[in-house]
Every structure is written in structure tokens, then in C-alpha cells.
Amino acid sequence: MIPFDRLQDARFERGDRLFLLYGSGIEDTYVTSSLSEISIEKVLLEILTIQGFQRVVYQSPHQPLYFLDDYSARLSKRIAAQAGVQVERGRGAMSRLSGGPLGNMALKESEPADNPPRRMGMGDNHAIRLMDSYMRETEVPTAVVIMQSETTLRYYEDQRILAGLIGEWSRLETTNRNICIFLFSAGSFDELAEAASRLYIPELRSIILKGRTNGENPSNIIQVEGPGELELDRLLDYVHQRQDKPLNEEEKSCLVEWMRAEKRTARYWLGELREVDRLDIQSIQSRNLFSSSRLNSVEDDLKLEQLVGLAEIKQRIQELAAWVTMSKKKEQLSGLKTRAPLLHMIFSGNPGTGKTTIARMIGEIYHNIGVLKRGHLIEARGSDLIADYVGATALKTNQLIDQALDGVLFIDEAYALTEKDRGGFGQEALDTLMIRMDNDRDRLVVVAAGYPEKMEAFRQSNPGLTRRFSQDNIFTFPDYQPEELLEILRGMLAEKELTPAKEFHGDLVEIVQGLYRTRDERFGNAGEMENLVNAIDRRRAVRLVREKLPLDARTIRDDLPDNYRIYLRPEIDGIQTLFAELDGLVGLAPVKEYLRGLAYRVKLEQKRGAKNGRDNSRQANRHLVFMGNPGTGKTMVARLLGKIYKSLGILRKGHLVEVSRADLVAGYVGQTALKTQEKIRAALDGVLFIDEAYSLSSWDRGDFGQEAIDALVKAMENYGDRLVVIAAGYPDEMRQFISSNPGLRSRFDKEILFPDFSSEEMIQIFTGLCKQEGFGVSEGLVKEIGVLLDLQRLEEERFFGNARAVLHLFDTMKTRMAERLWSEEFSEDRQPDIMHFIRTDLPTA
Known part of the structure; x- marks a missing residue:
């Protein structure tokens, strides 16, 4: 029986000629049954002797040839005798060879077993020739062991002779039982293959290639790992005896099993166990030596x-x-x-x-x-x-x-x-x-x-x-909920001994809610919390160094990096400025009333959330339908709504993305959804404004508008807290569009009607434009402008442009004024009035 269970698969007597050994066990120490430590060289000597090999010869980078036992050394001298070489014996001295093909070689006399290995001083070429003689001799079963093969073989004096002889060994007759074992320090098969690729020995590369092709190690490639249970049992006894450490015999088998599962080397365990006071589960586990926690x-x-x-x-x-x-x-x-x-x-x-x-x-x-x-x-x-x-x-x-x-x-x-x-x-x-x-x-x-x-x-x-x-x-x-993410965040802060100041707790809540609200499929959940903690820790360190503060200083808002500040709600006072901008719009009384009520509702929910810890403010973030003829202010109000939501902290950006059918619908199957999703991503954290939204709905075969609608409905559901969708267009068409699609009808919270501007409101818009650009206009001309716009409304009916028509008229009058003034001659005595419109500037109906 092989005395070391990690080498149970090493069956050197089965017929293979060349063996490759690698793994962590090559450079490890081995604990024997007599409770002593030996190296892989002596382990192989024991195994090879058990398997019937009578002579074991070693070679290493610093020792061309050597033996570990007297019997191998004595048998090796027979080769010199058969070559007609006389050996001069001297007790305790080298035996010199003279004459013959082996040159002036030295053999060492047998010495007590505890002495160093018997060495032969010679060059590489003499050594390989002598090993070749051993490999070819059939009378004495021989094993040649080449240590540190990566170095020994790579730096041989004559690579051609080395490769040629090893190739011949692989082709010796089957009646020849001699073998050659190559020991590599490689820890894995890939490392072994890499080391062998640098050698000029085709036979070794062929063995490794065979292993790669089959997907498993052949019988002559042996991976030597850490000690098995038998050896670990001896290892505990060895530490107990040599280091006088108490050993709990009742827990010994359990310890052996756990140590075996870790797949560590004996050298590792001997080093770690040196640091424990007792050889029992509690003492060893206290050093965290097991990769899996051992809990009940x-x-x-x-x-x-x-x-x-x-x-x-x-x-x-x-x-x-x-x-x-x-x-x-x-x-x-x-x-x-x-x-x-x-x-x-x-x-x-x-x-x-x-x-x-x-x-x-x-x-x-x-x-x-x-x-x-x-x-x-x-x-x-x-x-x-x-x-x-x-x-x-x-x-x-x-x-x-x-x-x-x-x-x-x-x-x-x-x-x-x-x-x-x-x-x-x-x-x-x-x-x-x-x-x-x-x-x-x-x-x-x-x-x-x-x-x-x-x-x-x-x-x-x-x-x-x-x-x-x-x-x-x-x-x-599932993704963690905001309150769960906040609990994870607080735990991570505590682990780093970062104590938030009282006022900073609210900031952390807002940031976590913002990160959760703006998450996508790449959201890192607990990983995002770790990133946040690390960012705070780094910025806090800079502040402590700069201000020479103690390590236990509280964490404050100043420690928050800029890229996280965007999730903090802006000051509510900014809403008053937006209300003033809203009030500055002409007409739109019902629209103003709705937006103001919406903003007040959000503020109320935020105040309630501050008290009960439940922020329902984003429930007011609803998708809207704007119905009205052209020029009634739909786009302007949509842009203002985005600003209001940003001011209230509902939308992070509050920007407006305007689209029409052409921006969403493609001409090929599958392209429309991608095109629509691109616009949706651009509008995230803001407002997506779809003008003439009913144009997406068509009953023509092969139309891809429905594909765009489906993508929009899905986005309205998935990004309800990051996106406001406003569908706009003519009233009748919009009502039909919304009512014909149940999915859309359930997702739009409110239909807001934008009425046409009255004559007085259109005149108010015109005079506002004049005031804005510094133009004067007489009262009589203002009345004529009102009549002209009313006539245009009657003529164009539902297609009348309202404020857009007023702006067009204003631009036309500026152009006519420029043409009129350009045709007149300027002189020092006569300076035309360039600040007032006159009747001639008014286009004919």
C-alpha cells in the first residue's frame, strides 16, 4: 500500500515510460507514519521501491546525478564496471573512475542513511549519457527522477542530445520496465503546458497535448495535491508531539475532514497550526482557516x-x-x-x-x-x-x-x-x-x-x-426596495465607522430613493450602495485632512460627491419663480389652475412624507393628454411642467423631448420599437411630448404605428416615476385616439383642454411681443390687427394657428416695415421712424 494517499494514482509499474508530475504537492513536505517530515524525493523512493524498482537515480539543476539510498548507489557502479572502468575505493572518500567512455567521473562511497545524498560530479552531457545507460539496462528495474524539470531540462548543455535520448527512451522495448519521472513545480495543468512549451522535447509536449485533447489527464500525467485524510491525521499527531500542543481526540476526525476539504498543503497547515494554542475546532476555527463557515x-x-x-x-x-x-x-x-x-x-x-x-x-x-x-x-x-x-x-x-x-x-x-x-x-x-x-x-x-x-x-x-x-x-x-437599500447603506456606513450627522440622514434617504427611481436593467442594487459609501468615504477623508479634523468626525453633506447631489430635492422656493412664469402666459386659465393645484398637491405629500416617512409625492406624477388646436400653448406648458416637476424633485432633469410620428415609426419590422425606445431613453427623468399622437394609430395593413404605441405603453408602466408622457393634438382626434386603445386610456391621468385664444387674448399676445422687442403700435392699428386675425380664424377654422398666427403676423409686419424703410432715403434732415408700426406694415387680408 502506498503510504501517502495523495499519490495513490501514481502507478509507475503499469507500462508507461515517461511520467509528468505537477501540482502543489511537488514542493510540499510530507509527514510519515513515524511522524517525521520528508520531501517528495524520499516519498518517490518509498513508492518506487514498493512498486518493484531497485534503482532510483535523481537529477536536479545543482546536482547532475545523486542517490538517496545505498542500494541504488551500489547498483549504479555496475554500469562503470561493465564499461571496463576501474573504481578505486576509499573509505569516506570519492571513488574515482579512470579510463573508459565515462571519463574522470566520481562516485561516492556508501555512507550512513542520515548523511546527504550520494552525488556524482560531472557535466550535463556525462550525466545524460550515464542516465541513458541506466534506462537501457534491463536487468535492474530503474527509475530516473528529474527534479525541477522546468529548469533542469531547459538549461541543459546540449539540447539536441537531451531531446534525442529522451525520445529514444519513449521508444524502448516493452520488456524494458525502466521509467523516467519529470517533476514540474507548475500548480495547474495550464502552467504545466506553458512550462513544457518552452522545452525542446517533443515527447513531453505530445503527452500534454494528449491530455488537452481528451479533456482529462492521461495516466502518465499525475497531479499531486495537498495531503489526504491519512496524512492529515499524522500531521495533527506530529504537531501534537513535536510542539506539545493539546489535541482533542474526539474532534480529530472532524478536523481532518475539514482540513482535507480545504485542499491546502501540509506546509501551510504546519505553519498555521504553529500559531494556535490547542488542536481543537474552536482554536483552529478562530483563525478563519476554513473557507466555509462551520455553523450549526x-x-x-x-x-x-x-x-x-x-x-x-x-x-x-x-x-x-x-x-x-x-x-x-x-x-x-x-x-x-x-x-x-x-x-x-x-x-x-x-x-x-x-x-x-x-x-x-x-x-x-x-x-x-x-x-x-x-x-x-x-x-x-x-x-x-x-x-x-x-x-x-x-x-x-x-x-x-x-x-x-x-x-x-x-x-x-x-x-x-x-x-x-x-x-x-x-x-x-x-x-x-x-x-x-x-x-x-x-x-x-x-x-x-x-x-x-x-x-x-x-x-x-x-x-x-x-x-x-x-x-x-x-x-x-428581486431588486431591493428603497427602504431595504437604505438599511444596507446604513450597515455599510457602520462597517466603515462613518456616522452621518443628523441632518445628513434625510439626504441619504433622498439619494437612495433617487437611485432607485432612476434605475435601469444595469442597476447594481447593493453594489450601488457600496459605491456610494466608498465615494463618501474618499471625499470625507479629503475634508478631514484639509480641516485637520479627528477621525470620528461626523459625515455631512459636504462629503457627498457632486454626481450624487443631483438626487437631492432643490429648494421649494424655486417653484414661486415658475408660478410667476406660468402667470405671465396669456389666457389658459383652466390649464394654470390645474398645474398650480398639481404643484400644491406634491408639496403637501412631501410634507406628509417628512412626518410619517412615506413619500407619496411621486404618485402625482401622471401622464397627460393636451387637447387643443395649433398655437394654444401646449408645447410651452409641457416645457414649463417639466421645470415645475424638477423644482419639486419629482423629475431629476425636467427636460422636454419633442417627437412626432416620424421620430418614432420606422419602415421595417422591429425597427420601430428600437426607434421609440431610443426617444424614451432620451426623455427619461423628463417629459416626452408627442405631437399629433393620433398619427401613430392607423388601420392600414403593414403600418408600424401600433408597435410604437406598444413600446410607449410599456415605458409608461416601467418608468412611471422617471418619465412624464404628454400626448397632444386636435381635440376630436385625441379623444378618438385615447378611447380606441384601452391600454392608453388607463395610463393617462388627465385630459387638459387648451381653448382657442379670444380676440382680446390674441391682441394681448401681439402687444406683448411689441413690448418685448421695443415696437410701438397705435390703438387704431391694434383694432385693425384684431379684425385681421378674426377674419383669418373664420377662413382657416380649426386649422387656425392661434398664438402661432399672431407670431407669424408679427414677423410679417417686421418684414414689411423693413422693406418700407429700405425704400425710403435716409438723410440728416429726414430720419424715418424705426420704432413704430404703421398701417402700411399691416398685410392685406
Whole structure:
């Protein structure tokens, strides 16, 4: 039996000629049954002796040839004797060779076993020739061990001879049992492949390529990892004996199991255990040496409950844990070993919603139940499983899975495995993953995570995925609500010992509500709170240094970066300026009344929210229908409404985006929705004003207006607190448009009628324009202007432009005035009146 369980797969006597060993165990120390430490060299000597090899020869960068045992050294001298070389023996001295092909070589006499290895002083070429003689001799089963192969082989004096002889060794007769073992310090297969690629030995590269192509290590590539349970048991005894530390024998088997699951080296454990006072669970766990927390079921439930939000997720996790626990108990009572259930899961949700945290807790819970030996979490992205060349993807995927065995493999953005632009390598990773999900179901839990829509498409992309990820094991993580985000934020501030000043608490509430209100599909949830805390911490540090304040100084508004200040409500006093602007508009009495009432309602809700902690002010943020003929002020009022909402803190920007059918509707299938969404994104946090909105509705076959309407309805629902949509147009057409579409009718809160301006109001608009630009106009001319506008209204009827017609008339009169004055001659004696309109400037009807 091999005395070291981490080398149980090392079967050197089975017929392979060349072996490659790599991994963390190559440079590790080994604890023997006699409770002593030895190196990999002596471990291999023991194993090779057990497997029937009589001579073991070593080579390293600083020792061309050496032996660890007397028997190997004695057998090696027979080669010199067969070559006709005389060996002069001297006790305690080197035995010199003279004559023959081996030159002036030195062999060391046998010494006590505790002495250093027996060395032969010679150059590389002599060493490889002598090793070649050993490899070809069939009478003595021989193993040649090349230490630190990366260095030893790369810097050989004659690379051609080295490559040629190793190539010949690989082709020796099958009756020749001799082998050569190459030890690489590489920690992973990829590192091994990279190291071998720098060597000029085709046979070694061929062995590695075979491993890459098959997706698993062949029998002559052996990964040597950390100690197994047998050796860890000896390691605890070794520390107990050598360092005189008390060992809890009752907890020993549990400690061995946990230490084995960590896959650390013996050297690591010996270093860490040197720092503990006692060898028991409490002492070792206090140093946080285990990647998964070791809690009991009560502590598991408490830790789960302490997470913010996620009520439904918590309940389902507890139900799943209870079901697994009962299944194991039934199995124990019946004594029948049943096939382990598939516990793989899909976590669907936006970033920062707790998916990774819950996955880590799943590992801890399953460990405590006894489902997973280690319960650790390995995090990866879907793209981490995919390589760029044939064969490497399966190997890469298997290596990642091997790291996660006895724990949880968390694959974020798992849908990358099913994306078409991966050149087929994604499917290779998926096939490998699904096989391991079945074969290692008792040692592995796979959690695939990502955005909701993409994860559902991922699961449906392959029948094998729907079977391995059952519907019951799909968990949907919702975005955190503002109050939950605020709780997370306060916890993070407390962790950094940042204490907000009393007046700063309200600012934080507004910022969190603003971040939540303006979120999109990329919103980071708890990650956004972490970004905010870090930004505050950095800016606060600058203030403390500049003002020479103590570290425990309170956090205040000055510590808030500018990019977060936009979420703070502006001072309410600004609304009075906007009211004055509203009152300055001519006419529109019912419109003014509605807007003023709307603003007062918002202010009321804000004051109530300040008292009861529930801000309902944004419930007043409703989409509107503006009905009226052209020029009745619809666009102007829409722009003013955006400003009012911004002043009240309802809209972050309050800007106006004006669109018509041409801006929203495209001529090809699928393009209209994209075009409409682009305008919607441009209007977010402001007002989207759709002029002649009824033009979107058409009964013509092949018209894409309905596609635009559908996109608008969805946006009005999804962005109700970030967007105000105003649909405008002629009254009759707008009523028909809204009533014909139930989805629109339910989403517009108010229909506001903009009446035509009266004759007096149009004259008031005209005289206002004259005053604004410094023109004078006589009372008689004003009356004639009123008559002209009334005649125009009668002629154009519903298409009359109202204020737009007044502005057009004003511009026309300025042009006629300029033409009139230009035709007159200017002189010092005669200066024409350029400040007053006269009757001639009035166009004829």
C-alpha cells in the first residue's frame, strides 16, 4: 500500500515510460507514519521501491546525478564496471573512475542513511549519457527522477542530445520496465503546458497535448495535491508531539475532514497550526482557516434571517434545507443508499441582489447538513469555462469543477455558454458541465446566475439543462426596495465607522430613493450602495485632512460627491419663480389652475412624507393628454411642467423631448420599437411630448404605428416615476385616439383642454411681443390687427394657428416695415421712424 494517499494514482509499474508530475504537492513536505517530515524525493523512493524498482537515480539543476539510498548507489557502479572502468575505493572518500567512455567521473562511497545524498560530479552531457545507460539496462528495474524539470531540462548543455535520448527512451522495448519521472513545480495543468512549451522535447509536449485533447489527464500525467485524510491525521499527531500542543481526540476526525476539504498543503497547515494554542475546532476555527463557515443549523437560520430583504428566497432556502435533511435521515434509518438528488440551482436577478451571498450560504448549510464535505464557494463567469482552441475548453471546465468539488460552483452570466459567437466552444463547456453535474451530484452543487430574461433563455436552450435545473430550483431575486437599500447603506456606513450627522440622514434617504427611481436593467442594487459609501468615504477623508479634523468626525453633506447631489430635492422656493412664469402666459386659465393645484398637491405629500416617512409625492406624477388646436400653448406648458416637476424633485432633469410620428415609426419590422425606445431613453427623468399622437394609430395593413404605441405603453408602466408622457393634438382626434386603445386610456391621468385664444387674448399676445422687442403700435392699428386675425380664424377654422398666427403676423409686419424703410432715403434732415408700426406694415387680408 502506498503510504501517502495523495499519490495513490501514481502507478509507475503499469507500462508507461515517461511520467509528468505537477501540482502543489511537488514542493510540499510530507509527514510519515513515524511522524517525521520528508520531501517528495524520499516519498518517490518509498513508492518506487514498493512498486518493484531497485534503482532510483535523481537529477536536479545543482546536482547532475545523486542517490538517496545505498542500494541504488551500489547498483549504479555496475554500469562503470561493465564499461571496463576501474573504481578505486576509499573509505569516506570519492571513488574515482579512470579510463573508459565515462571519463574522470566520481562516485561516492556508501555512507550512513542520515548523511546527504550520494552525488556524482560531472557535466550535463556525462550525466545524460550515464542516465541513458541506466534506462537501457534491463536487468535492474530503474527509475530516473528529474527534479525541477522546468529548469533542469531547459538549461541543459546540449539540447539536441537531451531531446534525442529522451525520445529514444519513449521508444524502448516493452520488456524494458525502466521509467523516467519529470517533476514540474507548475500548480495547474495550464502552467504545466506553458512550462513544457518552452522545452525542446517533443515527447513531453505530445503527452500534454494528449491530455488537452481528451479533456482529462492521461495516466502518465499525475497531479499531486495537498495531503489526504491519512496524512492529515499524522500531521495533527506530529504537531501534537513535536510542539506539545493539546489535541482533542474526539474532534480529530472532524478536523481532518475539514482540513482535507480545504485542499491546502501540509506546509501551510504546519505553519498555521504553529500559531494556535490547542488542536481543537474552536482554536483552529478562530483563525478563519476554513473557507466555509462551520455553523450549526440554528446559526444557519440566524445568519439567513439577518440578511436584508429576500423574504421569499429565505423561506425557500429553509424549505430546501429541511427537505434535504429529512431525506438524509430517511436514508440513515433505512440503511439503503439512494442516489443523491440534483441540487443544482438557477439564480435569476439583477446585479447586487444577493445571489453570490445566498450561494455561499447554500454551501455552508449543505456542509452542516452533511451533503457537502467542504461547502466552499468557487466563483466564475460563464466565459471562464471557455478556451480558444479545440480540446482546451473541456480541460478548463473540468479543472474549475475539480476546484469546486465538495462545494458550490457559482457561474455568473452562465448564458455565455450558449451564445452563438463562441465558435462552438461554449457548447463544449456546457456538455462537459452537464456530465459532471450528473456524475458528481453527490459532491457538487452548480448555481447558474444572471439576468432574468437571459437565464430563462439559457435554461430552455438545451433539454439537458431543463432536467438538471428543475423548476423548483429556480430562484428569482428581486431588486431591493428603497427602504431595504437604505438599511444596507446604513450597515455599510457602520462597517466603515462613518456616522452621518443628523441632518445628513434625510439626504441619504433622498439619494437612495433617487437611485432607485432612476434605475435601469444595469442597476447594481447593493453594489450601488457600496459605491456610494466608498465615494463618501474618499471625499470625507479629503475634508478631514484639509480641516485637520479627528477621525470620528461626523459625515455631512459636504462629503457627498457632486454626481450624487443631483438626487437631492432643490429648494421649494424655486417653484414661486415658475408660478410667476406660468402667470405671465396669456389666457389658459383652466390649464394654470390645474398645474398650480398639481404643484400644491406634491408639496403637501412631501410634507406628509417628512412626518410619517412615506413619500407619496411621486404618485402625482401622471401622464397627460393636451387637447387643443395649433398655437394654444401646449408645447410651452409641457416645457414649463417639466421645470415645475424638477423644482419639486419629482423629475431629476425636467427636460422636454419633442417627437412626432416620424421620430418614432420606422419602415421595417422591429425597427420601430428600437426607434421609440431610443426617444424614451432620451426623455427619461423628463417629459416626452408627442405631437399629433393620433398619427401613430392607423388601420392600414403593414403600418408600424401600433408597435410604437406598444413600446410607449410599456415605458409608461416601467418608468412611471422617471418619465412624464404628454400626448397632444386636435381635440376630436385625441379623444378618438385615447378611447380606441384601452391600454392608453388607463395610463393617462388627465385630459387638459387648451381653448382657442379670444380676440382680446390674441391682441394681448401681439402687444406683448411689441413690448418685448421695443415696437410701438397705435390703438387704431391694434383694432385693425384684431379684425385681421378674426377674419383669418373664420377662413382657416380649426386649422387656425392661434398664438402661432399672431407670431407669424408679427414677423410679417417686421418684414414689411423693413422693406418700407429700405425704400425710403435716409438723410440728416429726414430720419424715418424705426420704432413704430404703421398701417402700411399691416398685410392685406
